[in-house]
Amino acid sequence: MSFLDLDEFLFEVAEAVELVCSPLADGKEYPSGVDLCLIEGAVCNEDNLELARRIRARTRLVVSFGDCAVTGNVPALRNVLGAGNAADVLQCAYVEHAAPGGAVPPPDGIVPALLPRVLPLHAVIPVDHYLPGCPPSASRIKAFLAPLLAGGAPRLEGEQLKFG
């Protein structure tokens, strides 16, 4: 959502790129031959993992976008619960905090299984660039994207390289 904080810079982005896949757009399939993909979020479940791999195979430049993708951040707090944390958090939500007879949603091919540990993006696929921040501010995203759109390489330093 921080991406939308680019506000009117979005018009310049729109002129420079063809948006092929995004939560903001309706393309359901990630196509081949993509130049750039910004991936936000930690890798938490089987769907995330599969999508990350598919994106890597079909994309020239992959950016780990935001602290959750870069470090795991808040979603990775469940890793602290140790082995079996995935089962523990589901048990807590769907059984302890739920009905008599409550149960964890079963694997049905629709709801993806949680991974044993929440992982940062670079732990599952090679990443070309990192853009930290929770979330990265619009000015940081702009400082990152502007050189890329101009055909150069992004370079963040100092204030622009902080977490949080």
Next chain:
Amino acid sequence: MASRIVIDPVTRIEGHAKISVFLDDHGNVSDAAFHVVEFRGFEKFCLGRPYTEMTGITPRICGICPVSHLLASAKAGDAIMAVSIPPAADKLRRLMNLGQIVQSHALSFFHLSAPDLLLGWDAPPADRNVFGLMASHRELARAGIRLRQFGQEVIEVLGGKRIHPAWAVPGGVRAPLGNEGRERLQAWLPEVFATVRATLALYRGTLPAREGESRVFGDFPSLFMGLVAPDGTWEHHGGRLRFTDAGGRIVADQIEPRDYRDVIAECAHPSSYLKSPYYRPLGPEAGMYRVGPLARLNICSRMGVPEADEELRRFRALGRGAVTSSFHYHYARLIEILAALEYIERALRDPDLGSAELRADAGINSRRGVGASEAPRGTLFHDYSVDANGLLTGVNLIVATGQNNLAMNRTVAQIARHFVTGGRITEPMLNRIEHGIRCFDPCLSCSTHAVGHMALHVTLLDADGKVRHEAWRD
């Protein structure tokens, strides 16, 4: 042959979801279901942490309504300390919540739903997004983007950043409104008022042509719930709970948010893991309720600000008693933007917002604290239990989207049944089904990062629909 069609992923919503449409032997829709596919487990991994950390952690549930979690969390903290916060702090929190209503509603309308409403259901999928809108309706898109920017600016002026500001804390807030920020916002107001007035006029003009659509986009009777002021005026942060019915009659009123478990229970269906909250005294069938903009406009006696009150009168003409079509969440959202701007204009004139008295301090004076606030998409509850040292022993977050779950399922099924016949499914049909979800502007990150803990009623039915077994948990 009976079959299942899966829409994966549902796009132009906040969060990750799929929709299943079930077809019978004749290719007609027998049912549809909405699946939320992310899960984090906040209620488990927060245990043992100090309750004061929750204003920092819980906003990370979501990037679209972090302020809702920030404020509900701070209020739960106020209750644990058993303090009344300084009046200026309450006014400042309200101002931030208004900024969030503006930005989140503008996002829902302009960035996510307007491509359907203005470009059409049947527009090519590649164009049906905010960038397509920027190409075809350049000025409207720019105005919408700037309207959202204004809401984000209110948040940034107060909290120092637009998303996840560390500003509200148990006992109050950390900083007042500075003069420079106040003047900047005041100078911007005429433009955003003009945007919302023009958008309302445009949108109102399209309503007669949408009458047929509105009857199949989730039009059914239900209760409505939200916060109202003591005199019934529209509320977004303080106040108490009110329930009204599909005829617009008040069913329950002025219920303290901390007593939510007395009025809200959940039922589980044996055939599904979807849990559905309902108004407890009426049971799971008659007690289904909706929350969010549509509900808030249905339950309130007035908006409390002149332009939005005028618009509320027009809105009310769409229903008898209550407006029951989920399609009208869009219109309600626009009216709430107008109301929020009027309240922001009023607040910015209040000298109290520059006060230095902003924070009460105290130890642990209550082992349980409940904080409620109206998130853009409906009533949010944070319910914490702590030990003598303030370490969390229980965390329950009841989020708006969870409360709308049953209504969202009913909406997608209604749309699917209407548009899908003879087993022939086209992309525009699927887009209409997805739009049923967009009407509610659900925040799916929130809905499964946090699973509620409420009184629960399980009914086991046999094939004839007779009740075989019932169980209760309080």
